[in-house]
Amino acid sequence: MTQANARAVTQAKAPRNNRLRPARGLASGLLSVGTLLGAFSPVQAQTIPEGARIVSLGGSVTETVFALGAGHRVVAVDQSSLYPAEARALPQVGYFRTLSAEGVLSLKPDVVLASEGSGPPPVLEQLEAAGVRIVWVTDGSTPEAALEKIEVVAESLGLDAEGEALRRRVETELERASHLRSRVEDWPSALFVWGRGGGGGGVRVAGSGTGAATMLERAGAQNAAAAMNGYQPISAEALVLAAPEVIVTPQSTLDALGGADGLFALPGMSATPAGQNRRMVVVDLLAFIGFGPRVGAALNGFMADLHPLLSSPRE
Amino acid sequence: MSEAAGSGELRAEGLSFRIGSSELLRDVSIDVRPGRVTAVLGPNGAGKSTLLRLLSGDMHPSAGRVTLDERPLHEWKPQTLALRRAVMPQSSTLTFPFTALQVAALGRIPYTTGLGTARDHAVALGALARAGADHLSHRLYPTLSGGERQRVDYARALAQVWSAEVPGARYLLLDEPTSSLDLARQHELLDSVRSFAQEGVGVFIVLHDLNLAAEYADEVTVLREGAVVCCGPPRAALTASLVERAFSLRVLVTSHPRSGRPIIVPDPTRDGASTPDPGLPATPSLM
Amino acid sequence: MSSAAQSLPRRAPGAASLAAERAPLVVLGVMLLGTVVVCLCVGAVPVAPGQVAAVLASAIGVELPWAFGEREALVILQIRAPRILLGVLVGGGLAVSGALMQGLFRNPLADPGLVGASSGAALAALTLLVIGGPLVALLPGPLAGAALSLAAFGGGTLAVIIVYRFATNGGRTSVTTMLLSGIAMNALAAAGVGMLVFISNDAQLRDFTFWSLGSLGGVTWSRLGAGALLLCLGLALAPLLGRSLNALLLGEVEARHLGIPVQRTKAMVIFLSTLTAGAAIALTGIIGFVGLVAPHLIRLAIGPDHRVLLPASILLGGTLLLSADLVARTVASPAEMPIGIVTAFIGAPFFLWLLSRDPAGRAQL
Numbered sequence: 001m002t003q004a005n006a007r008a009v010t011q012a013k014a015p016r017n018n019r020l021r022p023a024r025g026l027a028s029g030l031l032s033v034g035t036l037l038g039a040f041s042p043v044q045a046q047t048i049p050e051g052a053r054i055v056s057l058g059g060s061v062t063e064t065v066f067a068l069g070a071g072h073r074v075v076a077v078d079q080s081s082l083y084p085a086e087a088r089a090l091p092q093v094g095y096f097r098t099l100s101a102e103g104v105l106s107l108k109p110d111v112v113l114a115s116e117g118s119g120p121p122p123v124l125e126q127l128e129a130a131g132v133r134i135v136w137v138t139d140g141s142t143p144e145a146a147l148e149k150i151e152v153v154a155e156s157l158g159l160d161a162e163g164e165a166l167r168r169r170v171e172t173e174l175e176r177a178s179h180l181r182s183r184v185e186d187w188p189s190a191l192f193v194w195g196r197g198g199g200g201g202g203v204r205v206a207g208s209g210t211g212a213a214t215m216l217e218r219a220g221a222q223n224a225a226a227a228m229n230g231y232q233p234i235s236a237e238a239l240v241l242a243a244p245e246v247i248v249t250p251q252s253t254l255d256a257l258g259g260a261d262g263l264f265a266l267p268g269m270s271a272t273p274a275g276q277n278r279r280m281v282v283v284d285l286l287a288f289i290g291f292g293p294r295v296g297a298a299l300n301g302f303m304a305d306l307h308p309l310l311s312s313p314r315e
Numbered sequence: 316m317s318e319a320a321g322s323g324e325l326r327a328e329g330l331s332f333r334i335g336s337s338e339l340l341r342d343v344s345i346d347v348r349p350g351r352v353t354a355v356l357g358p359n360g361a362g363k364s365t366l367l368r369l370l371s372g373d374m375h376p377s378a379g380r381v382t383l384d385e386r387p388l389h390e391w392k393p394q395t396l397a398l399r400r401a402v403m404p405q406s407s408t409l410t411f412p413f414t415a416l417q418v419a420a421l422g423r424i425p426y427t428t429g430l431g432t433a434r435d436h437a438v439a440l441g442a443l444a445r446a447g448a449d450h451l452s453h454r455l456y457p458t459l460s461g462g463e464r465q466r467v468d469y470a471r472a473l474a475q476v477w478s479a480e481v482p483g484a485r486y487l488l489l490d491e492p493t494s495s496l497d498l499a500r501q502h503e504l505l506d507s508v509r510s511f512a513q514e515g516v517g518v519f520i521v522l523h524d525l526n527l528a529a530e531y532a533d534e535v536t537v538l539r540e541g542a543v544v545c546c547g548p549p550r551a552a553l554t555a556s557l558v559e560r561a562f563s564l565r566v567l568v569t570s571h572p573r574s575g576r577p578i579i580v581p582d583p584t585r586d587g588a589s590t591p592d593p594g595l596p597a598t599p600s601l602m
Numbered sequence: 603m604s605s606a607a608q609s610l611p612r613r614a615p616g617a618a619s620l621a622a623e624r625a626p627l628v629v630l631g632v633m634l635l636g637t638v639v640v641c642l643c644v645g646a647v648p649v650a651p652g653q654v655a656a657v658l659a660s661a662i663g664v665e666l667p668w669a670f671g672e673r674e675a676l677v678i679l680q681i682r683a684p685r686i687l688l689g690v691l692v693g694g695g696l697a698v699s700g701a702l703m704q705g706l707f708r709n710p711l712a713d714p715g716l717v718g719a720s721s722g723a724a725l726a727a728l729t730l731l732v733i734g735g736p737l738v739a740l741l742p743g744p745l746a747g748a749a750l751s752l753a754a755f756g757g758g759t760l761a762v763i764i765v766y767r768f769a770t771n772g773g774r775t776s777v778t779t780m781l782l783s784g785i786a787m788n789a790l791a792a793a794g795v796g797m798l799v800f801i802s803n804d805a806q807l808r809d810f811t812f813w814s815l816g817s818l819g820g821v822t823w824s825r826l827g828a829g830a831l832l833l834c835l836g837l838a839l840a841p842l843l844g845r846s847l848n849a850l851l852l853g854e855v856e857a858r859h860l861g862i863p864v865q866r867t868k869a870m871v872i873f874l875s876t877l878t879a880g881a882a883i884a885l886t887g888i889i890g891f892v893g894l895v896a897p898h899l900i901r902l903a904i905g906p907d908h909r910v911l912l913p914a915s916i917l918l919g920g921t922l923l924l925s926a927d928l929v930a931r932t933v934a935s936p937a938e939m940p941i942g943i944v945t946a947f948i949g950a951p952f953f954l955w956l957l958s959r960d961p962a963g964r965a966q967l
Binding site: 107 | 645646647648672673676677680681682747800801802803804805808809812817819820821822825931934935936937938940
Binding site: 371372373392393394395396397398400401402404407408409410411412413414417421422424425427428430431475 | 623624708710845848849851852853855856858859860861862863901905906907909910
């Protein structure tokens with residue numbers, strides 16, 4: 001479903017991004033600021049010049065920028081930009097869907113690399129009006145979306161060579177995963193478990209339509225929770241019914257549950273094949289479902305753990 | 316304005332009021348005349364407060380009608396009616412921290428649109444003074460004692476019909492205004508009621524105390540089980556037999572040594588033969 | 603000339619005391635104006651006060667000697683100014699709707715949320731966020747942008763209308779029944795919210811969480827639009843109810859004796875309170891505490907006379923919300939804190955402190 005979206009990745013998604021619009025409504029009539037704003041010169045550049053100040057919104061977009069070697073140009077990131085570590089040291093503009101126009105402007109950015117869904121929309125309009133270029137980057141829960149992100153970000157940064165190299169690397173990794181998967185005869189039934197511990201509905205599993213489900217499928221595993229939609233809490237009985245052979249979980253969840261013992265002590269878990277064999281695979285959450293440049297590596301790493309008997313000829 | 320004041324009256328004719336199968340009031344007629352104090356008496360549950368609520372237009376009678384200046388009460392616009400008559404409830408539910416002065420000034424609401432005028436303010440002060448509550452004016456109403464509140468409520472009613480600002484007589488409907496007052500305050504308040512009536516205001520007052528009614532009312536109506544037992548000037552209406560019929564209590568009726576108005580006391584010999592109390596004047600009109 | 607008229611106190615001390623009644627409004631007006639000036643001058647982007655003055659002056663065609671750039675002009679005129687106007691309107695709206703409800707219910711703790719305005723708005727907003735996507739896609743551009751606002755306004759008013767209908771029988775509204783139906787409505791809406799939270803994804807849930815904490819961010823002149831007009835209408839009309847609400851505080855019967863059209867007043871109070879609260883929630887999400895605190899502070903300071911209380915609450919509500927927003931947009935700069943967090947974090951302890959030193963014992967009443 002995201003294929004179509006991914007195709008549409010383009011800066012034209014923000015149709016007005018290169019032109020300042022005169023202030024609308026109340027203000028234009030009342031304060032005649034339209035003429036005032038008309039004095040701005042439109043931003044013409046297609047690529048972002050070397051000295052430009054970048055605000056990067058969205059974990060995978062930030063990862064992409066850093067992977068392209070342009071991390072030094074980033075002056076601020078959003079709350080979800082947790083990788084790489086350098087990004088965490090930068091000023092934060094908050095949650096990418098509740099940005100503050102003045103807060104972002106105070107960083108004097110030239111460009112905002114905005115993940116799809118960045119907002120609220122009027123704030124981005126205000127930023128555009130202030131002469132900040134907005135580059136929209138489509139988000140998607142597929143490895144292909146990661147490739148699109150690399151293309152868009154590299155092109156906007158004028159890093160065509162770096163972009164091409166990074167893209168090829170990820171593509172190769174994905175191809176290898178795909179090739180590996182073709183040799184998997186018996187797809188194990190896997191369950192992605194995510195969330196906090198502490199009883200109640202603290203733990204949720206990845207149903208259909210989730211990024212984690214996509215990754216399971218790409219890795220050659222059946223999603224034991226395919227009957228569910230989205231990330232949902234699961235009852236003990238449904239867990240027994242789902243009968244996963246392997247539990248896939250991020251390290252943070254494992255820590256919250258108190259390690260493997262906590263995980264396999266979840267109600268119903270002992271009645272599943274995974275619980276009986278204490279079989280689990282730990283993944284890096286951001287790499288696994290962030291769909292950034294690390295997706296290929298994450299997929300291969302995951303497959304190596306998931307299908308330990310499958311020796312890779314090219315490894 | 317005095318001509319207008321003399322013309323009309325607040326009149327109830329053949330009022331009945333029924334809730335479900337129980338009849339709270341049965342064929343009651345009463346006239347409240349300008350310049351007169353009309354008291355209604357009766358045991359608990361006799362229908363006194365029901366009568367007041369019908370007279371004030373809070374409730375509609377099941378039968379009969381209430382008129383003001385010969386026009387049915389429900390045809391009057393509430394705003395116009397508010398300029399003519401004030402009602403003092405038995406108790407107030409006001410819990411917000413208004414000062415006593417502000418509460419009295421609430422009586423001026425029918426006359427104001429924006430913030431109060433200097434005259435409203437002066438009237439509120441005057442009303443507090445006449446209610447014997449001027450020393451309370453800056454106290455917060457919810458912190459007042461029951462008796463103090465009663466005087467402030469009374470002041471609010473006074474402020475509402477303070478002076479004749481529209482044609483027609485003014486009316487004051489008071490529901491047991493002295494129930495929480497001590498002896499001196501009771502008389503002080505009823506003195507004030509009477510002097511107010513003498514200015515041409517028609518007063519309808521629900522009272523518990525027969526002697527207070529006898530002392531201050533021009534007319535009394537005694538109710539029992541929703542029906543009128545007797546009515547008329549206190550001397551005529553408050554006879555021992557009628558009081559006994561209304562209250563199921565044997566009483567002695569004597570007269571005030573100064574005013575000559577009736578004084579009603581329980582008959583200590585009500586269970587046995589009648590032996591006049593030595594302390595009472597010699598001519599009790601027993602039964 | 604009746605003797606009653608003669609018995610008035612000689613020279614009424616009325617005039618002086620009337621001036622005293624109006625003085626708080628002047629003081630509060632000056633406070634609001636001062637807050638507006640501070641809010642215009644302070645923000646993440648540094649703009650000197652002189653530049654602010656120059657920008658404002660240039661907007662009306664007057665030149666002042668302070669130089670400023672386009673970015674300063676944009677920040678002042680397109681970001682701070684609409685946001686300040688929004689803050690004044692929403693703060694005033696929340697405060698006055700709280701004051702109206704407190705008067706109607708004769709309870710200083712009441713607010714429009716009691717009869718379902720907030721929970722109805724929340725349910726509608728979350729419905730839109732979680733399952734309304736396809737519907738929004740069908741709407742034309744401007745409507746789609748305002749879809750969340752429209753949903754919140756519609757949900758809030760619908761909830762109150764339902765509660766009102768349940769409590770109104772034979773042309774009379776029972777305030778007690780209204781309170782009870784409000785409780786039921788809130789429970790129902792909470793169940794609906796829970797249901798939607800259950801089926802929502804993380805992004806939707808996060809959006810909803812932020813919405814339910816409120817924000818004045820992202821406002822532009824054009825987005826003020828209809829919501830601001832509704833708020834202006836409510837703010838202009840609400841103070842006219844002061845006299846009637848004063849009478850209602852005595853009780854409905856007493857108010858009728860004072861010539862107040864009680865049923866019409868109740869309907870107007872509910873209508874205006876819902877209108878202002880609904881429009882405020884629609885514009886900014888749910889911002890707690892202002893509707894409770896502003897009227898309360900006014901009552902503590904100058905008493906419960908609604909003729910003063912209502913306009914004073916508007917002025918104080920605007921001041922409080924602007925101040926809270928100033929904190930919200932500067933404390934975590936360049937990010938922005940949801941304003942509901944600020945109003946509660948600053949408002950609640952301040953309120954407690956105030957109650958503890960309440961000299962007149964007014965707050966306990």
